[in-house]
Amino acid sequence: GDSVTQxxxxxxxxxxxxxxxxxxxxxxGYPSLFWYVQYPGxxxxxxxxxxxxxxxxxxxxxxxxxxxxxxxxxxxxxxVQVSDSAVYFCALSVSNFNKFYFGSGTKxxxxx
Amino acid sequence: DGGITQxxxxxxxxxxxxxxxxxxxxLNHDAMYWYRQDPGQGLRLIYYSxxxxxxxxxxxxxxxxxxxEKKESFPLTVTSAQxxxxxxxxxxxxxxxxxxxxxxFGPGTRLTVL
Numbered sequence: 562g563d564s565v566t567q568x569x570x571x572x573x574x575x576x577x578x579x580x581x582x583x584x585x586x587x588x589x590g591y592p593s594l595f596w597y598v599q600y601p602g603x604x605x606x607x608x609x610x611x612x613x614x615x616x617x618x619x620x621x622x623x624x625x626x627x628x629x630x631x632x633x634x635x636x637x638x639x640x641v642q643v644s645d646s647a648v649y650f651c652a653l654s655v656s657n658f659n660k661f662y663f664g665s666g667t668k669x670x671x672x673x
Numbered sequence: 674d675g676g677i678t679q680x681x682x683x684x685x686x687x688x689x690x691x692x693x694x695x696x697x698x699x700l701n702h703d704a705m706y707w708y709r710q711d712p713g714q715g716l717r718l719i720y721y722s723x724x725x726x727x728x729x730x731x732x733x734x735x736x737x738x739x740x741x742e743k744k745e746s747f748p749l750t751v752t753s754a755q756x757x758x759x760x761x762x763x764x765x766x767x768x769x770x771x772x773x774x775x776x777x778f779g780p781g782t783r784l785t786v787l
Binding site: 660 | 677731
């Protein structure tokens with residue numbers, strides 16, 4: 562079945578460090594891939610997305626590239642800030658279906 | 674501004690009581706969803722609806738019920754049959770039949786059973 566696996570957290574980094582959060586997926590069709598961010602006590606916000614292979618999604622300095630050959634969609638940021646501290650969720654949606662599949666979330670702590 | 678509203682933000686319930694969580698959207702989306710999130714956990718799908726007057730069970734529907742009488746509203750009832758209802762509940766919506774479009778989330782309702 563369709564599923565998403567992302568690296569377990571928490572991930573703790575110093576400000577200005579490089580961030581990678583790994584995400585791999587299994588899908589029967591041609592999925593679209595998403596990264597969401599959740600701040601404490603709030604709902605999820607879309608961070609970026611990619612709808613086909615080799616697409617790169619980007620927003621607020623975050624990037625992720627849809628790699629079909631490795632079934633991956635890793636999230637990266639070159640220089641994290643304290644304000645990036647949050648939980649990050651990788652998700653997929655398969656064409657012609659209306660269900661989303663979410664990873665378990667990765668908590669990021671950025672220290673000043 | 675278009676968006677999704679959930680009310681109340683915090684809800685307390687005594688054991689054995691049913692409680693209804695509200696979800697309203699003005700995005701004109703056909704599909705709506707309810708998720709449950711436990712501390713430090715991911716999202717688990719409770720119910721979803723692709724169109725008015727139609728809904729499907731998700732992965733953890735036992736002890737929950739929903740209705741979809743209007744396009745903009747998708748209330749969730751947590752019944753006394755739900756053994757461990759204390760959790761954070763998230764409502765979401767999206768355009769139907771397009772995998773490239775994201776889900777939009779409400780701010781969530783935190784339910785605590787006393």
